[in-house]
Amino acid sequence: MSLPSAPLLEAVDVDKVFAIRQGMSVTSFSAVDNASLTLQADHAEIYAVAGESGSGKTTLARMVLGLERPTSGQLSYKGRDVATLSAREKRTWFFSEVQPVFQDPFATFSPLRRVDRYLFETAWHYHREGRSETETYIDETLGVVGLTLAEVRNRYPNELSGGQAQRISIARALITQPSLIVADEPVSMLDASLRMSILNLFKDLKERQRVSVLYITHDLATAYYTADRIAIMLRGWIVESGPVEKVLGDPLHPYTRLLKESVPRADPGESTLLDVDLPTPTIAFPLTGGCKFAARCSEATDRCRREEPADYEVDGRQVKCFLYE
Template sequence: MSPLLDIDRVGMTYVSGTLLARRVVRAVDAVSLRLEAGRPEIVAIIGESGSGKTTLARMILNLAAPTDGTIRFLGTEVATIRSKRARMDFMRQVQPIFQNPFEAFNPLKRLDRYLFMSARRFAGARGAEIDARADRALHQVGLSLAEVKGRFPHELSGGQLQRAAIARALIPAPKLIVADEPVSMVDASLRMSIVNLFRSLRDELQVSIIYITHDLATAYYISDRVLIMQRGQAVESGVARDVLANPQHPYSRLLKESVLSPDDAGKPFVSANI
């Protein structure tokens, strides 16, 4: 069986600056990661701003093509997915959740329109099944269609809106979710509820999640494995508890020193702003 996701020495190079002052930037440099099919897990990709983690996420989502290396999803090289039908099938199975929920929705459009569109386009729902699929996904994140229907994004709190964005991603029943800093724009009081939601989705829906973050605390709490990036390179990876409890790379140790240690009960770090 092909792995769910196989990232093999992927790189992204681009040129910035003017003609007279051009600079070659290596945003991602030979990063590898593998997620097995049939074994749902949460893998946290950790790094500060500029580490390359979001660029890697964009390549996984086929929003940018790597300049070297390959990314394969269920055996198919992602960069070769070009036909409309193939792209739709890929988008059904690999869903994104972005950082700012207020940018994920047009403020002039009602939220239920997005949910219904996902049900029609990606899940093939028709008639009453459209409402049923949207309502089912909303219930999975602690909301209901009655709470969302007819409402505009500004009528929900940040936490509710991010939950609606997660529900939208769940409607096609994806095999993989790529969540890029999904709690950074949410009030601190609501972050753990959303983090716990991801854990329950992994267990109940058997979906794998790539969790992009600069927050070591939530990464420690949520993930099965971690990949730590610095300046485009993967400097350390492995089982989350092992890597974060006893980091080997100097950068990993620096990240750990920037937050408090977990207590004996295994709770997440108390402070986590890297």
């Protein structure tokens, strides 16, 4: 069903516009604005999407997962436009290839159901093998996340720790043997030590199982620790993207530089949140047509307030700023 030699995931000028009702008037608002990114198919990688609260990360993730349609632009998985897949193609192909992992593992599992039910259901849905083969397969998959079926069997969600529950939700995602996991803030509810073990698990999955991960986070330190490449989002825009050691090690966009200064140490064990003293006036800012960072940028010129910058290719990354024209 996929096209050979196509990228694993390709977003081209993707927009998501929401209508916002304020009293009698309706204004439109771009949660994702002209975003482009590519994950190659020839090797697995961890691609972080980082940005402060409200910058459009989850909206982008939901479009990648086929849960939301782009207002314009194109999102393709293995060369197929996700928005035009039939319900059947989604069910039999796409939803097994692209799997979500969410922030709160307990929201994924009903408190009234044993968690092993979810694993069996997913396995049966995609493999339809006999009972003992399925048990062996589930046990092997749980082994990848450091658990066994014996530990998980007959357990209800309230009998699990947050780390165990998140491992099981990752195991559930792995049952379909996906090529891409879309993980939206998968560790932000876990404490520091568990956070590291889940992030190491993603690295392991990349290396051993060749699973790529779109890692959505508002934590630069874990992005630096985990990802190969990163896109920095600002109010729907991707303002800088490229290899993580370049973008975070030596940021070029004034916004990325400001973010880096506000994160004292890239210590992934510590929670260093992007939101710290960076208020996000998401809706309060009218769209002026200029750079969305101009009002907060020490290097902004009149042109920045009037005109939208293009993406410039500089030193192996893309930077959306006139400084690099």
